[in-house]
Amino acid sequence: MAQQIFAYILHKNGVADDSALELVAAAKKIDAGAKVTAIVTGTGAPLDALCKEMAASYSSVWKIDNAAVAYPNAEVIRKILVKLIPKGSILLCPHNTFGMDLAPGLSIKLDASFVSDVVAIEGIDGSNLKVIRQEFSGQVSTHILCDISNGAVVNTRPGSFKADESKSAGGAVTDKSSEAGDLSAKRRYLELVEAQVGDVDITKSDILVSVGRGIGEKDNIPVAEELAKAMGGDVSCSRPIVDAKWLDKSRQVGTSGKTVKPKVYMALGISGSFQHLGGLKGSPFIVAVNKNVKAPIFQVANVGVVEDMIEFMPVLTEKISESK
């Protein structure tokens, strides 16, 4: 393959994001023999250390040291990438809050194609890259052909590619800092406001009864609380429940909420979006209760119950109480 492949390495103060090694794996799905270049931006000693670490996994590492990107402001980083990346290249980014900020606009500026939230890469098909995406909250999948003749920006879903831990690239670090160009931007990063702590810490719960939009109305929340009490666990939820202010933000499971690692996770009326499942770690025993047998949550759950949760919760609560 003629095209050069790049990966943008996301990190926090020199600690690489999980996506860093997932992108190596994704690049190899495009071209098994690819020599992939990692682009790492940041500043100071943590950046140097990270570049060295990445050289084990990438054939080449481009380091851009600049105080303007000490915090990854996508508006600034986009300018750097437009300056550095040769026309026609393929750039891989993670489809997270940073990648969503950076990549679509970058594809315009590079005059390249853009394909977002890719869950699998099937390979090159003529002048196209063939990938798999999901639509309608994961209810259906699609094959996508992305014309890469003029290059492409490809955002991959976090966790969809198994991190390449081989660390056998033996790459070299090149300092590209002086080529970064004009870094002025009309968006200025101010500060990070940390999420508030709530009344219960669901990250410490062994048993979670998690409710989603299927709960229908606020008045049903106590029914879930009763069930959680009978099981000896806590109530958590998906995002729409927090958006509706039916439960506190501190109870939200997912990429923009808490990462939990219970022994048992009972998901009721939750469809199973990747942003929700991204908050579930440590391989819990997952029970899904959903009225739609096709809900994607049944793909990841250990046990499924196809029922109306509103009717099923009280039955379960009562039987648990009886069985004690």
Add this chain to the structure above:
Amino acid sequence: MEILVCVKRVPDTAENEIKINSDGTDIERDDLVYSVNEWDNYAVEEAIQIRDRVGGAVTVATIGDKDSEEILRREMAMGADKGILISDDAFEGSDGKGISKILAAEVKKGKYDLILTGAQADDGAGQIGGMLAAILDLPYASIVNKIETVDSKKIKVGREVEGGNQEMNEIEMPCVLSIQTGINEPRYVGIRGIRKVASIEIPVHKAKDLGVDAASVGAAGAKVKRVDYFVPPAGKGADIIEGSAEEKADKLIELLKAKGGIK
């Protein structure tokens, strides 16, 4: 402040079971319930609240067919001042870049300080806002869950990042923002509200009205194409418990006890 909000009519996935048609070229659309994309509804609410605070007008625009008019009316019933239906056969089959080019042409016809999109829509791409900003050469912030007006030149926005943390930024106007759910509580729209706006005329803008080269958009201009829809071969999947509700509960309790799910 002049605000444009881009809205899209999408199948309501919370209500519908999405089924694929027999040859895999599309989903079965006949019995689907459609509504305005969840994220866009928050964007419109935010725009209305800003207008009510600082003055100005809110315009809602969508690219779609005749049926998309209903969501424009819905958002006007919420309080948007104007609706624009952007509709042309030539737009059909557009990829994200195509949609963004068309929206950019619409933006250029007006004089907007703020352009809002949803963070993502039904195909989960989350791409239009960022592309639109880049085409227009405007600053962009994605996944915005807070907007504070500062002065006539800039605003302060919170971006939601991983873990529920919030990244505060200052951004110059005009700018493009993609809005995250939860930023506000969208107001309820009743039948009465929709009736009130039923007779307001909604202009239809076609490719020639916008000066969009029809060959650069639509299926002809698309570089990213959907080949088919499919249901992935079921992996191991969940063991589905069968029986009456009571029997299911009994079997589930046994399993829960074995796994430490009942204390």
